[in-house]
Amino acid sequence: MSTHLRRITAIAAAGTLTLALAACGGEGAGSSSTPSPADTGADNGGDDGGTAAPGDGDDSTAGGGAAPAEDMTVGVAMPTQTSERWIADGNSVKEGLEEAGYTVDLQFANDDIPTQSNQIDQMITNGADALIIAAIDGTALSTQLDAAASAGIPVISYDRLIRDSENVDFYVTFDNYNVGVQQATSLLVGLGVLDESGEETGEEGPFNIELFAGSLDDNNAHFFWDGAMDTLQPYMDSGVLEVPSGQTTIQQAATLRWQQETAQRRMEDLLTSSYGGGSEQLDGVLSPYDGLSRGIITALQNAGYGQTIEDGLPVVSGQDAEIASVKLINDDVQYATIFKDTRLLAEQAIISVQAYLQDQEPEANDTETYDNGVKVVPSYLLESEIIYKDNIVSSLVDSGYWTQDEVDSGVSGK
Structure with missing residues (x-):
């Protein structure tokens, strides 16, 4: 577990425990079919024997019968809406978490550091059970992370590593x-x-x-x-x-x-x-x-x-x-x-936050590279691809990322 205390009374399974267990068992984002652009890919269920869709299956809980997913809130802090990439990331994370039953507080900070700091402060004050943060300035959130740790709130650093704090639990990104x-x-x-x-x-x-x-x-x-x-x-x-x-x-x-x-x-x-x-x-x-x-x-x-x-x-x-x-x-x-493929990044963020909210550790495939100045943050890295003119169709259109x-x-x- 992370070194800071978890709020055990606020920890519960999402509708399907199997999604998080898939992460702990060696399957990360992209282990099943690629989702649509508006989708996080977290809904990989069906009759093919794959992971059950979040929110499907029984309502059993982890953590000794604590609150179910629908009683929990995840704060999602994104840097800006001036880039279509960050809009897509925020929406994908939000939609996937909501499909899993969580309430989501999604905020964009318009590339303004004080705005993002205030948004995260408010998420903590409002009782967020977990935070997913794509930081504008990776060195500017120590106060907020200290407050999150004191409240037992796990923090997932999203794509951009948050630095100079021991209170970063996990990092999802690309290589x-x-x-x-x-x-x-x-x-x-x-x-x-x-x-x-x-x-x-x-x-x-x-x-x-x-x-x-x-x-x-x-x-x-x-x-x-x-x-x-x-x-x-x-x-x-x-x-x-x-x-x-x-x-x-x-x-x-x-x-x-x-x-x-x-x-x-x-x-x-x-x-x-x-x-x-x-x-x-x-x-x-x-x-x-x-x-x-x-x-x-x-x-x-x-x-x-x-x-x-x-x-x-x-x-x-x-x-x-x-x-x-x-x-x-x-x-x-x-x-x-x-x-x-930020659909897979959003999926991995959801898998990771669900693991923490079920009082488990998400799978890391890199525990050496990402030193934030205070600690090496356990990380899950995804792969990327060069796009030239001749593979636009095969890589972007055929995968459903763009039409x-x-x-x-x-x-x-x-």
């Missing part, structure tokens, strides 16, 4: 170092240095590239950067890749709050200072998020680099498979993105 490797790999493929299988082609360049990173207060940004730079550095050392601006540290490349406008302004400044305002060759840009990618692409198009890759637009990477960027990839404007109409329009119909 973020590998996401960075994939971002860099997609850039190298786009430049022709690697083929899509990851094999070197013998292309020696040199290619001019620029580097962008995420927000320094987001722990994931550092994992993305480390994975990407470990992949790119050998080619920078050998001269295959060059960075004319000389801005090769994460501090120089960082983009506060992952803002598209900030990335666009920095790209414009780089073009002015290092590329003659667009008259000199730029071949590629490492971008760690689709929103940044769109800002970068706008700056490049405005500077006269062409409207598509075919007519001279540099290769730009991305992340999150946002529908606006998927359309750009389909239209040969953005080169690639990284698909992190072909959404890919064609660049607008989500959800």
Whole structure:
């Protein structure tokens, strides 16, 4: 169990104990069929012998007959509604928890740290039985986590690791170092240095590239950067890749709050200072998020680099498979993105919180990597995939993540 006390009188099973037991028995998110985008994937039941759907089955309880799921509340704190990704995450978690019988308090903080802190304070005051938190600033919630621990409330850190507190019980995320490797790999493929299988082609360049990173207060940004730079550095050392601006540290490349406008302004400044305002060759840009990618692409198009890759637009990477960027990839404007199936992430968060509310430990598949500065947080990592134009249909459309109409329009119909 977690080191802080659990409120045993508030611990109960969801309608089906088997879902959480599946997690403890070695099956995490994605162990059965992929759910629809609006679904968390927690409802994997049916007649196929799979896990029973939350809320189905008998009403037996754990924890000595404590309150049932319908008498319990889970607070869900998401960072912003300015990104379609976070809207989808919040809705998926909420819907899956409600299907399991829980009351859900879902709050978005509009990328404002005090707002998120106040929202979590209010969740605790209102008697939340568990918290799922995607932090804006992973170092800014110590007071709230102390209060949660004092009240016996388990805390699931969602996608972004909460730092500098012992009161983080579990972490659900993707293999973020590998996401960075994939971002860099997609850039190298786009430049022709690697083929899509990851094999070197013998292309020696040199290619001019620029580097962008995420927000320094987001722990994931550092994992993305480390994975990407470990992949790119050998080619920078050998001269295959060059960075004319000389801005090769994460501090120089960082983009506060992952803002598209900030990335666009920095790209414009780089073009002015290092590329003659667009008259000199730029071949590629490492971008760690689709929103940044769109800002970068706008700056490049405005500077006269062409409207598509075919007519001279540099290769730009991305992340999150946002529908606006998927359309750009389909239209040969953005080169690639990284698909992190957040339906499975939401599912794993639900599995994990149910385990705690049933006085059990969720399954971790990584107990070494994610040190938050105070403790190594037990974690469940999911895998991601590079999306190029030629696998949009097989990976995104056929899985039900986006429809072909959404890919064609660049607008989500959800």
